[in-house]
Amino acid sequence: MIPLVDLKANYLPLAKEIAQGFERVCNDTAFILGADVKEFEKEYAAFIGAKHCIGVANGTDALELALRAAGLQPGDEVLVPTNSFIASALAVARAGGQVKLVDCDDDYLIDLESCAKAVTPRTKFIMPVHLFGQCAPMQKVADFAKAHALAVVEDAAQAQGAKQNNRAAGTFGIAAGTSFYPGKNLGAYGDGGAITTDDDAVAQKLRALRNYGSEVKYHHPETGFNSRLDTLQAVVLRAKLKHLSDYNAQRRAAAERYQALLKDVRGVGLPRTASGNEHIWHIYAVRVPKRDAVLHSLQAQKIGAGIHYPVPIHLQGAFKSLGHKAGDFPQAEAAANEMISLPMYPELTAAQAEQVVGALRKAL
Ligand SMILES: Cc1ncc(COP(=O)(O)O)c(C=O)c1O
Structure with missing residues (x-):
């Protein structure tokens, strides 16, 4: 059996350090x-080159709190790609925003032409998702955001260490x-999850929001949440962060190996790295007929393949109220029907x- 992800292989070399932590x-x-949360926040901020990192309970909370701290008001529209994990859109809805779904480009990243069709005077945010481990086209996103006076909140859940023109996802x-x-x-x-930001005021607001809206114990000037990164999880994250650049390089080597082995296989559409991007291959997905x-x-054949994601957000029951139908976002729908994710993790061997x-090949 070759699993989609092998967490055990990753754990074993770190077992002693984590147990001691x-x-x-x-x-x-x-x-x-605890102290490990504070240390991890410093280390992760330094790792990606952000001024602040605020640890929270999970990635969905991170996106929701990021939107709230960045000033989202009830009913503000947020542009979100439909070909993402549902949490991207859930975070917007939970923050009180109005989800405005858009299509993706050939690299599965937010499509700015689709954004141009969706934007209205009520649109206040754009949420590019750095899907599968590579950055969305951030210069285009920045230009579009500027033209329409939108704030950018990134979904960097799949992009820890990914870079574009030497700048890290999350910055x-x-x-x-x-x-x-x-x-x-x-x-x-x-x-576990975290928000990264260079903005001191946003960071301060986030530290309160994750902790019952409180900066001083038992004083609550605003309503907040209970959403903190657990100290025990911070121990694990600190142990792994030291190796993250190596893990990402190992994933890149595995992806290159797949690309070389698959390049002459008829019918297989290979993933691409968009110009300027340093891909970290969170997911290695190919396109195949009769998926x-x-x-x-x-x-x-005991190969742990998966689908990311079989149903785009606009066709999910949870967002039925948006009134979309099949055919609304052709790029995302074609991807959802044809994509298959192959096993991808740092320890994947050449033989595997x-x-x-x-x-x-046999399946095809
Ligand atoms: C693109 C994307 N956004 C958001 C999330 C939400 O993160 P979490 O599961 O930690 O809430 C995930 C992962 O699950 C994700 O892949």
């Missing part, structure tokens, strides 16, 4: 906002949310990649 936290009983907008869900490039051993039959065959490609 857990013991330290338990001995200190600093379970909530382009007024704020960015990321997720430390276990399978992410930087994954915790439970839920569901191919998936079935791969699973029968060859086995995956052999199985895919």
Whole structure:
């Protein structure tokens, strides 16, 4: 069996360090906002080159709180690509915003032409999603945002360490949310997330928002949330962050191997790295005909393939009220019907990649 993601292979070399960290936290009983959270926040901010990092309970909260701290008002429209994990849109709805879905380009990244059709005078935010491990076209996003007076809040959940023209995902907008869900490039051993920002006022607001709206204990000038990164999770994240650049480089090598092995396989559409991007391959997805039959065959051959994502957000029951129908976003729908994600993790060996490609050839 070759799994889609092998968290155990990643855990084993870190087991001792993490166990010692857990013991330290338990001995200190600093379970909530302990020293490891503060240290991790500093380390992660430095890693991506942001001024502030604020740890929260998960990536969905990170995006919701980022929008709130950046000043979203009830009913403000937010442009969100429909080909994302549903959390991107859920965060907007939960913050009180109005989701305005848009289509994607050939690299599965937010399509600015689709944004131009969707934007209205009520639109106040744009949320580019750095999907699968590469940055959305941020210069185009910035130009569009400027032209329409929109604030940019990035969904950087799948892009920890991804860069565009040497600038890291999570440093382009007024704020960015990321997720430390276990399978992410930087994954915790439970839920976790963070917001990064260069804006001091936004950072201060976020530190209060995640902590019951309080900066001084038992004083609550505004309504807030209970959404903090757990100290035990911060221990795991600190241990892994030291290796994240290596993990991302190993993923890149695995992706290059797949590209070389697959380049002559008829019928397979390969993923591309958009110009200026340093891809970190959170997900390696190819396009194939008769995708569901191919998936079935791969699973029968014990290859842990997956689909990211089978149903675009505009066709989800949760967003029925937006009134969309099949055909509204042709690029995203075609991708949802044809894409298949192959096993991708830092420890994927050359032999495993060859086995995956052999199985895919057979499936096709
Ligand atoms: C693109 C994207 N946005 C947001 C999220 C939400 O993160 P979480 O699951 O930590 O709430 C995820 C991951 O799950 C994601 O992949």
